[in-house]
Amino acid sequence: MLRFLCLLILTTAFANRATFDNYQVHRVVPENQEQLNILKDLEDDPNGLSFWVGPSRIQKAVDIMIPPHMLPRFNDILASINLKSEVYIGNVQHLIDTERPKVRPTVDFGWTDYYTLDEIYAWLDFLNETYPGVVTPIVGGESYEGRQIHGVKVSHRAGNPSVVLEGGIHAREWISPATVTYILNKLLTSQDPVMQDLVQSFDYYVFPVVNPDGYVYTHTTDRMWRKTRSQGGNRCFGADANRNFDFHWLEIGASSSPCSDTYAGSAPFSEIETRVLSEYLTSIADQFDAYLTFHSYSQLLLFPYGHNNDNVSNYDELLALGQAAVSALANNNGTQYAVGNIYSTIYPTSGVSMDWVRGVFNTPYTYSWELRDKGNHGFLLPADQIIDTAEETLVSLIVILRHAKEKLGRN
Ligand SMILES: [Zn+2]
The missing domain is CATH 3.40.630.10 (Zn peptidases)
Structure with a gap:
């Protein structure tokens, strides 16, 4: 029973953790005011998108994380304003999974890992x-x-x-x-x-x-x-x-x-x-x-x-x-x-x-x-x-x- 409870707690803990499988980060560079305004509107009401570097001015790169199910819609928006994007990160979850060492090094507080x-x-x-x-x-x-x-x-x-x-x-x-x-x-x-x-x-x-x-x-x-x-x-x-x-x-x-x-x-x-x-x-x-x-x-x-x-x-x-x-x-x-x-x-x-x-x-x-x-x-x-x-x-x-x-x- 105890084992079951532990498993349940573990499962629940992981179930509450957001995953980012196949989330991508795209970089776009607005070249005119219309493109910039659309990006600013998106940032104000991101609806699932996440701006890693927000839109600021023309010719300044913007980094946007996009959930996989929103990619088609995101691409439609870009197409409608004739803006091209470059995939900077292909799978955010992969970077999360490899960000930290697989096994915590034995040295306490050695700056080889991130700490809680x-x-x-x-x-x-x-x-x-x-x-x-x-x-x-x-x-x-x-x-x-x-x-x-x-x-x-x-x-x-x-x-x-x-x-x-x-x-x-x-x-x-x-x-x-x-x-x-x-x-x-x-x-x-x-x-x-x-x-x-x-x-x-x-x-x-x-x-x-x-x-x-x-x-x-x-x-x-x-x-x-x-x-x-x-x-x-x-x-x-x-x-x-x-x-x-x-x-x-x-x-x-x-x-x-x-x-x-x-x-x-x-x-x-x-x-x-x-x-x-x-x-x-x-x-x-x-x-x-x-x-x-x-x-x-x-x-x-x-x-x-x-x-x-x-x-x-x-x-x-x-x-x-x-x-x-x-x-x-x-x-x-x-x-x-x-x-x-x-x-x-x-x-x-x-x-x-x-x-x-x-x-x-x-x-x-x-x-x-x-x-x-x-x-x-x-x-x-x-x-x-x-x-x-x-x-x-x-x-x-x-x-x-x-x-x-x-x-x-x-x-
Ligand atoms: Zn900061």
Whole structure:
């Protein structure tokens, strides 16, 4: 009987998990306004389609995941506007099945696999115990489903300027928490003198997973979930936490349609995760000079703003520093990044956390990485690329922090 029950529970667990057999990801490049408008309409009411890279402007590639039963209809739509598509991923489920190692390596937390929220939080607890006086647990608030947004503060001496690292705001971008935890580990264990100097020179507030409900949901139920898990009485759940910050909210590049993956929420800070995190950040705002966020995918290093193309006051500095950072990143193992403000480099957008930080606190060094790759795996970057991705990202981060240290004039 017990065996039967176990089987039943197992079967039920798997039965609730979304599968993506023969789902394809197509890349289309709109060449005129009509094509762009149709793609934007589809994104607002996706009805089963999932936009991995949304439509923004003419000549900018759009990546769309299509369920197999919708392929004929999708092809009809494209034909009606004379738009060609290229199959970028032939079977999404195959990438999900091969994303992680078949057998979990025996090394605990070795960045050879993606980890669950519980595993990440247990590792943060381990850091708190292992580095007393250096690592302090911090809580950025509580999520819609009642999970704490755990982080740690790393500090070797009082009075340092601070750096905030934000990961996992978009649930399906697993490489983000993986990279943030990897960097956190290096902050604590690296013997490299340059790293050790940066560790002594700044305090670090590190939040690997600021959308814990969404992250858990991608592990248990729907690997491709992006948003929070709030239920606002709509037929679609959640909002895009990175369109929900109270800075030029819903002005551009965000949706008012609850079923869109870029739904900005019912109001600025309607999502409890962004509200509590913003309150926490406000409480430490006079301490941090850098706010760094991690996303995937596209291989871009972005800085403010997204709502318009006006230059921030230190635009030239951010651009030159960003270029130096991605140049160092490329030297590490050849990965090519583009650099620029959000508006012109990826797409116009508003209500994102980095822009809110910059706009409200005038934090001088704010960057956002769109990590690997450029679409061959998209959000399903194989786990055997975690270490290389995180390592090259760290190289670029070091360039930024060394510059920040020099400019801030502290030692
Ligand atoms: Zn993202």
